[in-house]
Amino acid sequence: MIRIAAVGDLHYDRRSHNRISEHFGGLDTKADILLLAGDLTQTGHPEEMQVLADDLQKCPIPIVAVLGNHDYHVDQVETVTRMLEAVGVIVLEQSSTVLDVAGQKVGIAGAKGFGGGFVGACGSDFGEPEMKVFMRHSKAQARKLENCLKEMKADYKIALLHYSPTAQTLSGEKKEIFPFLGCYFLAEAVDYGQADIVFHGHAHAGVEKGETPGGTPVRNVAQPVIRHAFNIYMLESKSKQSENKKEFLQLES
């Protein structure tokens, strides 16, 4: 059984000392990996990220993270990425990692993702150059994510995103901003890439549970949604499943 602790949208600022680390006690007895689904800081300023990095250094289990749109705001992505890596956090952006958990290979493909909208209410790669750039960025993110998932050799495949692959977990957000909260390209990527589950953040007013059109479970772990330091999910071992499909269950919050 693989146990995943996940949270997004920590939105650390210069005064957030110990906000997550005060929940790290005994975490290694409850979870195997901690996933962070972007918007780790308010603006992506190195001083904000340093507060988080100091906190994450105290975590007893491996941490895998993606950045969110807030972490890009002040154009210090390389610097803040290096700060996380310096304390052992694996930062993914259109890339993947495979961790060994009790002899099982857990693959995580991560990307920030981007907006674009959902079938019937989405942008298209047409018209002004600015619109083409917007949609091509979204499509490129999804294509790379799909390739990462397909290339990973792992017993379990997890997609870690900031933007949502489905409108289902956006329920509660204003419909007018759905195209800025996620894109259906990401759902196609996780379905074709045969991910077992997707974690994302970004939709603070959304809901936790949804799934892609292909039936891949999606969990919006934005902290304002889950209202805990993190949620813990478990992936049952294949041998306990009647079909080839693996199942994630929420263990505790």
Ligand SMILES: [Fe+2]
């Ligand atoms: Fe956020």
Ligand SMILES: [Fe+2]
């Ligand atoms: Fe965000």
